[in-house]
Amino acid sequence: MTKIIVPGFRFAGVAGGIKKNGKPDVALLVADESVPAAGVFTQNRVRAAPVILSERRVAAGRLRGVVVNSGNANACTGERGEADADEMTRILGRSVGAGPEELVVASTGVIGVPLPMDRVRSGIDSAAAALSPTGFTTFADAILTTDKGPKVSVARAGDAIVAGCAKGAGMIAPQMATTLAFVVTDAQVDPAWLQETLLAAAGATFNSAIVDGDTSTNDTLLVFASGRAGRVGDDRLKGALFDVLGNLADMLVRDGEGATKLVRVRVTGARTDGDAQLVARRIATSPLVKTALHGADPNWGRIMCAVGNAGVDIDPRRIDLDLGPVAVVRGGAAVVLPSVEEIEAAAHQVMREPSYEVRVALGLGSGSALVTTCDLTHEYITINASYRS
Amino acid sequence: MTKIIVPGFRFAGVAGGIKKNGKPDVALLVADESVPAAGVFTQNRVRAAPVILSERRVAAGRLRGVVVNSGNANACTGERGEADADEMTRILGRSVGAGPEELVVASTGVIGVPLPMDRVRSGIDSAAAALSPTGFTTFADAILTTDKGPKVSVARAGDAIVAGCAKGAGMIAPQMATTLAFVVTDAQVDPAWLQETLLAAAGATFNSAIVDGDTSTNDTLLVFASGRAGRVGDDRLKGALFDVLGNLADMLVRDGEGATKLVRVRVTGARTDGDAQLVARRIATSPLVKTALHGADPNWGRIMCAVGNAGVDIDPRRIDLDLGPVAVVRGGAAVVLPSVEEIEAAAHQVMREPSYEVRVALGLGSGSALVTTCDLTHEYITINASYRS
Numbered sequence: 001m002t003k004i005i006v007p008g009f010r011f012a013g014v015a016g017g018i019k020k021n022g023k024p025d026v027a028l029l030v031a032d033e034s035v036p037a038a039g040v041f042t043q044n045r046v047r048a049a050p051v052i053l054s055e056r057r058v059a060a061g062r063l064r065g066v067v068v069n070s071g072n073a074n075a076c077t078g079e080r081g082e083a084d085a086d087e088m089t090r091i092l093g094r095s096v097g098a099g100p101e102e103l104v105v106a107s108t109g110v111i112g113v114p115l116p117m118d119r120v121r122s123g124i125d126s127a128a129a130a131l132s133p134t135g136f137t138t139f140a141d142a143i144l145t146t147d148k149g150p151k152v153s154v155a156r157a158g159d160a161i162v163a164g165c166a167k168g169a170g171m172i173a174p175q176m177a178t179t180l181a182f183v184v185t186d187a188q189v190d191p192a193w194l195q196e197t198l199l200a201a202a203g204a205t206f207n208s209a210i211v212d213g214d215t216s217t218n219d220t221l222l223v224f225a226s227g228r229a230g231r232v233g234d235d236r237l238k239g240a241l242f243d244v245l246g247n248l249a250d251m252l253v254r255d256g257e258g259a260t261k262l263v264r265v266r267v268t269g270a271r272t273d274g275d276a277q278l279v280a281r282r283i284a285t286s287p288l289v290k291t292a293l294h295g296a297d298p299n300w301g302r303i304m305c306a307v308g309n310a311g312v313d314i315d316p317r318r319i320d321l322d323l324g325p326v327a328v329v330r331g332g333a334a335v336v337l338p339s340v341e342e343i344e345a346a347a348h349q350v351m352r353e354p355s356y357e358v359r360v361a362l363g364l365g366s367g368s369a370l371v372t373t374c375d376l377t378h379e380y381i382t383i384n385a386s387y388r389s
Numbered sequence: 390m391t392k393i394i395v396p397g398f399r400f401a402g403v404a405g406g407i408k409k410n411g412k413p414d415v416a417l418l419v420a421d422e423s424v425p426a427a428g429v430f431t432q433n434r435v436r437a438a439p440v441i442l443s444e445r446r447v448a449a450g451r452l453r454g455v456v457v458n459s460g461n462a463n464a465c466t467g468e469r470g471e472a473d474a475d476e477m478t479r480i481l482g483r484s485v486g487a488g489p490e491e492l493v494v495a496s497t498g499v500i501g502v503p504l505p506m507d508r509v510r511s512g513i514d515s516a517a518a519a520l521s522p523t524g525f526t527t528f529a530d531a532i533l534t535t536d537k538g539p540k541v542s543v544a545r546a547g548d549a550i551v552a553g554c555a556k557g558a559g560m561i562a563p564q565m566a567t568t569l570a571f572v573v574t575d576a577q578v579d580p581a582w583l584q585e586t587l588l589a590a591a592g593a594t595f596n597s598a599i600v601d602g603d604t605s606t607n608d609t610l611l612v613f614a615s616g617r618a619g620r621v622g623d624d625r626l627k628g629a630l631f632d633v634l635g636n637l638a639d640m641l642v643r644d645g646e647g648a649t650k651l652v653r654v655r656v657t658g659a660r661t662d663g664d665a666q667l668v669a670r671r672i673a674t675s676p677l678v679k680t681a682l683h684g685a686d687p688n689w690g691r692i693m694c695a696v697g698n699a700g701v702d703i704d705p706r707r708i709d710l711d712l713g714p715v716a717v718v719r720g721g722a723a724v725v726l727p728s729v730e731e732i733e734a735a736a737h738q739v740m741r742e743p744s745y746e747v748r749v750a751l752g753l754g755s756g757s758a759l760v761t762t763c764d765l766t767h768e769y770i771t772i773n774a775s776y777r778s
Contacts, residue, residue, distance in 0.1 A: 046697030046705045046721075076693055078706075078722030111690025112723035212676045215698050217690070287601045287676065287765070288773060295774035301500025301606070304465055308435030309604050316435045317467075332435075333467030334501035376676070378770050384677060385684035385766070 004136040004154060004163050007186045008032050008226025011135030013142025016123020018109070018116060019071035024142035026123035029182055030065035030096050030131055035226050037063035038195035039104070040202040042219035048075035048111075049085040051218060054104035058222070061191030064102040066222055067092045067124060068143050068180065070167070072109040072116070075217040084115045091121055095128035106180050106220040108145055108167065136184075140165035143180055146383075148255050153247035157240035158232035160187035164244040168252045169211075179206065181221045181248055187237050188227035197238050198223050205245040210373045211256035212380075213285035221245075253372050258379030262372060263293055264357045270367030275312045279360060280371040282310035290376035298347030300328045307360060318363030324350035393525040393543060393552050396575045397421050397615025400524035402531025405512020407460035407498070407505060413531035415512035418571055419454035419485050419520055424615050426452035427584035428493070429591040431608035437464035437500075438474040440607060443493035447611070450580030453491040455611055456481045456513060457532050457569065459556070461498040461505070464606040473504045480510055484517035495569050495609040497534055497556065525573075529554035532569050535772075537644050542636035546629035547621035549576035553633040558600075558644045568595065570610045570637055576626050577616035586627050587612050594634040599762045600645035601769075602674035610634075642761050647768030651761060652682055653746045659756030664701045668749065669760040671699035679765035687736030689717045696749060707752030713739035 009031055016026040039058035041051050057063070067088050074081045089103035107115075130138075140150040144167045151166045168179035202221055223241070253262050265284045270276035283289055286306040292299045300321055307319060321329035326346045328335055335343055350356050398420055405415040428447035430440050446452070456477050463470045478492035496504075519527075529539040533556045540555045557568035591610055612630070642651050654673045659665035672678055675695040681688045689710055696708065710718035715735045717724055724732055739745050 044697035045703050046693050076723055113729060214675055214677050214694060217694055286603055288603050291770055291773035304435050305603060305606055308433035314434050334465055378767050381680055381767050381770060384680035
């Protein structure tokens with residue numbers, strides 16, 4: 001990959017000793033000046049200290065940068081955790097000449113253990129000394145925990161570039177908390193438009209990607225826009241932002257703990273988009289559906305069962321269900337022609353593919369939703385059931 | 390076990406050829422006359438034909454009996470399925486001299502395949518010829534699918550007996566649909582009291598038992614009271630009913646697909662019982678929590694994360710969390726004395742037990758809930774990911 005340079009930004013990633021394995025764990029993203037910024041945060045009611053701090057500060061619509069640490073989530077750490085998060089921004093602020101209110105923080109790692117602040121302090125100082133316009137990939141490396149590798153996506157929007165990176169293997173990695181994602185662009189934007197567009201893009205991408213249905217205490221998505229490339233057209237920039245976030249969300253699911261398949265669940269014909277979303281999410285999180293996806297078992301009764309469990313008012317007699325191109329249910333009843341056996345065999349073939357679509361049509365209205373999920377495998381159990389010590 | 394005899398009832402179970410393995414698959418429970426009866430059915434919006442029929446008929450408060458088949462759920466089978474369910478009650482009615490409106494039906498097995506009615510008809514006729522006051526255990530055998538063995542529980546209520554049986558290994562067994570449970574007593578009751586008490590008992594037992602969080606299209610719980618033993622006191626009978634259903638629900642969880650542990654999740658201090666129930670269920674269904682239970686991993690951050698994801702308004706700073714006798718969180722923050730390592734080791738010891746309690750105190754009110762769950766294991770994946778053919 002060629003070097004990713006986004007005019008107006010510098011990046012760094014160093015090993016500060018927070019992780020016991022010596023891998024990079026302190027990352028910095030700093031704009032040359034205060035720039036338009038927007039953020040989306042976890043909807044979990046238990047929120048880590050950095051989430052509480054960052055959500056408040058990004059509300060102003062402009063930021064200088066973010067300090068990220070991996071290896072420790074700074075969650076369930078009480079008042080000490082909140083003081084530590086604030087101090088992280090003060091340390092960075094002194095190095096780069098910014099006020100703490102212009103800086104935010106994101107953390108990922110084990111929950112309930114206080115941050116080793118001596119290592120965090122020296123790590124931030126080392127990283128600040130290493131800040132460079134070509135440091136994007138070192139930043140992307142230092143935010144990882146159990147990911148198989150870095151998740152980076154870049155798109156063009158006219159003369160501007162949109163570069164994003166993310167971490168996460170499962171909505172929560174083992175003992176870890178978090179999806180983190182950071183996007184920078186040199187396009188010129190209005191902060192309010194950026195926040196609104198980011199919310200829409202997150203809804204269609206990250207918030208529709210499901211590994212195990214759990215939302216962590218630390219999930220954070222931030223975007224910064226330096227404006228160096230000038231205005232490139234809102235639609236064009238929005239398209240590039242959706243592309244980058246969509247690619248990163250797919251990478252999260254493909255790297256989902258133990259995942260071997262990426263399956264799109266498309267629900268149409270709901271009374272509202274919200275209803276469709278509830279049905280799609282119920283299908284995408286059902287352990288019985290996800291094990292059937294793993295075994296390529298065309299046991300579509302489990303999908304019908306999940307539809308009925310979504311808490312949405314449906315009419316079972318109007319439901320159509322397709323696995324890829326194979327129609328398996330029409331009007332709520334099994335398709336039995338040419339024969340139950342032939343339909344099952346065709347559906348099994350579809351489900352052996354690494355990626356395909358499950359489509360449910362509810363026949364009640366025009367609400368729709370598209371959710372991306374993965375299968376539930378032995379490897380997921382192995383990763384998550386292992387005792388840490 | 391001594392023979393279970395409940396005066397006023399006859400039972401039978403035979404192999405009718407619905408299951409391919411030749412095991413018993415047609416079961417009958419018939420009262421000597423029309424008796425008070427009550428039922429609780431699946432809350433899934435996709436309901437199998439027998440559920441639709443039985444819920445309507447039991448509303449009258451009196452029944453003669455039930456015909457059960459295993460091996461085929463008669464779900465997603467359209468109008469043909471509804472006609473088949475009705476015909477099952479007509480066949481039994483002719484044999485025992487009862488009108489079809491006095492009889493109900495329950496089915497469990499594969500979804501989306503029409504019933505083989507020729508075998509069902511001859512099976513019901515054979516079973517009717519075998520009806521006997523000592524047939525309870527043959528009945529309990531014939532309702533099973535992938536269960537490891539029969540699930541039977543008996544309690545005394547004064548001079549009366551309360552006998553129950555259930556089937557189910559997971560809220561849904563592989564490719565199957567259903568929890569079924571049947572209870573008979575010779576106590577004398579008022580039908581309205583029976584329905585009300587059954588609802589309360591089901592809420593505290595079956596509806597608080599979680600294997601994988603899916604509710605099938607066929608779940609059915611029926612109770613019949615012959616009155617032969619006369620009145621025994623409502624509280625005494627209610628106690629016996631709760632005991633029998635509680636035992637059966639525990640048997641379901643212990644026989645949960647792949648389960649190796651039975652864990653009680655107790656939530657207190659919620660604003661309402663409903664809030665407590667939502668928090669307890671979220672913990673009890675989280676794949677990340679359930680894999681941690683399996684690995685005896687005291688990774689309590691996953692439990693805090695589940696609490697925050699329950700969709701209930703909580704104050705994270707008031708949460709206390711205990712694993713068995715070990716306090717791990719106080720006021721939303723990790724307990725760090727005597728040391729993080731000692732607390733983790735003590736919690737790990739608790740989690741190595743086959744059964745223990747996870748307690749969450751929310752500190753907001755007096756709402757509480759108790760839910761029973763199991764761990765998520767490799768065996769669950771093996772059972773559910775296997776392609777059927």
